[in-house]
């Protein structure tokens with residue numbers, strides 16, 4: 001096995017849902033007047049697709065070993081990411097040993113530093129990294145959670161993100177996270193509506209069910225503080241991604257400002273151990289939420305998680321389906337996981353990356369047995385019904 005090398009890497013683009021989970025049709029809860037950094041422009045307030053949240057589409061990275069085994073992964077990044085894989089990163093991948101994951105990561109990161117570090121480039125690198133882990137798992141016929149050192153629990157438990165925590169409660173989830181609908185540019189009236197929505201949901205779910213608000217980078221410190229104080233009487237468990245991911249200082253101040261017991265969470269748009277080091281050392285949050293498809297992949301997430309552990313912070317990865325399930329199972333400081341409700345009305349559990357993956361497991365009663373993940377690699381296949389497009393076939 002040690003002598004197996006990588007023969008080919010191929011990058012494809014896919015449209016419609018899946019890893020680019022904001023790429024949904026009209027009427028989906030995920031695009032219904034959600035507060036964003038663009039909400040200050042009234043013409044971009046009603047829909048995130050209006051400002052282009054879904055322009056990139058899904059990147060599919062396929063890596064083929066010299067024995068013909070193929071590993072793959074999906075993330076966001078679409079055509080520009082496919083360009084980076086084929087025209088730049090391929091040189092570090094093809095010809096390397098299938099076990100060279102750490103070296104390939106370092107070469108991809110160092111060689112893109114002058115135009116990378118965060119965002120699209122790290123999404124791309126993450127996609128390659130996840131495909132390498134999938135390939136190694138498939139070659140060794142072991143699930144990725146075993147390659148990572150083994151699971152620390154037999155079952156994962158989930159909270160649900162979506163418009164209907166009351167329905168998520170009935171489906172067995174441990175909590176519900178709602179999108180915030182109104183930002184600072186909608187003034188006091190918007191703030192009142194945000195709090196009314198939370199109060200209404202608290203009424204429906206009773207006193208003990210976790211309720212959280214996802215602010216998707218859209219607030220300023222003053223608004224976030226007022227929201228947190230107002231939300232405290234409705235038992236808000238955490239306020240998520242309230243500020244710009246660049247505002248480490250704002251997060252540190254917000255953490256001081258929120259009522260005792262309320263948690264501050266962020267990090268889904270942060271990347272690499274260096275970005276998370278800022279969040280952790282500056283005391284920005286209680287829970288970090290890296291997305292394994294965006295933060296640098298699994299190789300980097302393991303390092304980020306160790307850093308968080310040393311700072312007594314939990315790591316609850318953002319979405320990302322099987323790619324995070326295999327990780328969460330192996331970490332003591334990841335006691336629960338997120339499940340993104342991709343049904344348009346958030347009224348049923350559907351696989352998060354549907355329709356792009358086959359065999360994608362979902363929580364049942366808000367839980368997932370580890371045995372469900374006991375398949376080689378990440379345990380999923382690409383759906384052959386999805387139209388793959390390879391824009392930069394070398």
Ligand SMILES: C[C@H](O)[C@H](O)CC(=O)C(=O)O
Nearest residue numbers: 161179214216318319340
């Ligand atoms: C619901 C949020 O606006 C976003 O679409 C997903 C997210 O940030 C999360 O799951 O966390």
Ligand SMILES: [Mg+2]
Nearest residue numbers: 214240241268
């Ligand atoms: Mg979020």
